[in-house]
Amino acid sequence: MTNFSKGAILLLLLILSAQSLEARLQSCKPSGTIRGKKPPPGQCNQENDSDCCKDGKLYTTYKCSPPVTGTTKAVLTLNSFEEGGDGGGPSECDNNYHSDNTPVVALSTGWYSGGSRCLNNITVSANGRSVTAMVVDECDSTMGCDEDHDYQPPCPNNIVDASKAVWKALGVPEDDWGELDITWSDAKSCKPSGKIKGKKPPKDQCNRENDSDCCEEGKYYDIYKCSPKVTAHTKAVLTINSFEKGGDGGGPSECDGKYHSDHIPIVALSTGWFNKMHRCFKNITIYGNGKSVNAMVVDECDSTKGCDADHDYQPPCDNNIVDGSKAVWEALGVPQKDRGLMDIHWTDA
CATH class of the missing domain: 2.40.40.10 (RlpA-like domain)
Known part of the structure; x- marks a missing residue:
């Protein structure tokens, strides 16, 4: 037997041994x-x-x-x-x-x-x-x-x-x-599409109603063009927003250019879920705190931009937000002192 043949056999044995070890590790x-x-x-x-x-x-x-x-x-x-x-x-x-x-x-x-x-x-x-x-x-x-x-x-x-x-x-x-x-x-997750650098808001230009965050100078914020896939049980975070003129929601709602009473169940959705206005005026069903409520989509919670006058100098929205009026929180039976952030799930009504 030549040295070449011996070497080839030895190499084959090493390969088979490695494959066998890998199979055992993965079994x-x-x-x-x-x-x-x-x-x-x-x-x-x-x-x-x-x-x-x-x-x-x-x-x-x-x-x-x-x-x-x-x-x-x-x-x-x-x-x-x-x-x-x-x-x-x-x-x-x-x-x-x-x-x-x-x-x-x-x-x-x-x-x-x-x-x-x-x-x-x-x-x-x-x-x-x-x-x-x-x-x-x-x-x-x-x-x-x-x-x-x-x-x-x-x-x-x-x-x-x-x-x-x-x-x-x-x-x-x-x-x-x-x-x-x-x-x-x-399934593939929704990853950030980039970052924006925060700027300090001009005096009195960031509305802190409902404990809203204001951008911090120099801080980097993730932005998203997508949101998690919508299912029959879409996990999300419910936040609180005022859709009235002068409220922390900023300008009028994206869907109709109007302000809305906080006493009706309405929501803004993260950019991916807002889906280029395709959910405008459609109802979603929100589940939380052992109850459910139907609410109409009237606005976008922008996940792609923020920290400017158009966004009330607030950070970009996370990609998993349902931003609800006071009426939504009331329908879910959440005491006023506990309103702010709550894990929920939702689906198209």
């Missing part, structure tokens, strides 16, 4: 097994050809899932998130049921990550198409074969369990729904 090993129990009569919903546990069969459990990358390999399965569907109880993220006509998914335990992906979007790709879907539930890889899990086996550790809307968006014929090899990734 997710079982955490145990559970023994199946025969479901009581009528207690396992087999909609969408769901499996039911078999008496005495050992099922593998996992506490982990493969690493998430830009193209995470997974198996797409079909699930009903509606009341009475094979998904069992309400979704883990919000304790609600969801229409199968909206793109929603449950993720295997490792990817669900203790709820850290709850109500966030992922991008699912297959069949030459892609769809954005919201995470609303866990496909439990650690437990199963009991009443809480509809007497179905534990979920494998590589599952994206999706509503009918996801399968439709991917263009899969209904006869082929069930299991499909896919890739997925966390």
Whole structure:
């Protein structure tokens, strides 16, 4: 055997060893097994050809899932998130049921990550198409074969369990729904588009009503041309604004060039959500403090500019703001002393 051949074999062995090590590092090993129990009569919903546990069969459990990358390999399965569907109880993220006509998914335990992906979007790709879907539930890889899990086996550790809307968006014929090899990734976030440098406002030129911020000399503020994707549960921060003449909202509203009474439920939206006036005079539904209110969009909370006379010498708006009138806060039952900033979610009405 020549030195060249020996060297080639040695190189091949090193490559195979490195690949094997990488595979071991990226693998997710079982955490145990559970023994199946025969479901009581009528207690396992087999909609969408769901499996039911078999008496005495050992099922593998996992506490982990493969690493998430830009193209995470997974198996797409079909699930009903509606009341009475094979998904069992309400979704883990919000304790609600969801229409199968909206793109929603449950993720295997490792990817669900203790709820850290709850109500966030992922991008699912297959069949030459892609769809954005919201995470609303866990496909439990650690437990199963009991009443809480509809007497179905534990979920494998590589599952994206999706509503009918996801399968439709991917263009899969209904006869082929069930299991499909896919890739997925966390949906792209909205990143800053630049910065502006703050200028000290001229005397009495920044209205501090409702504890509004004024620009600080030399401070850099992020600006955004985009906002997070709008879903049925769009996360946002509710702020308070006066839309009346002389209020901290500055000039008249962008949608109609008019001022509006603070006693009606109206809002300004961050630039991305304002969408070049496409939401003008449309209603959104805001959820917070255990209540909800419908409010009309009349203005933009500018995320691209600020710190000038046109913007009342206030900083650019963050990209996730619903700036509400006093009437919005009152409808949500928030005491006046607590008004200012509140985590909410909203959707187009």
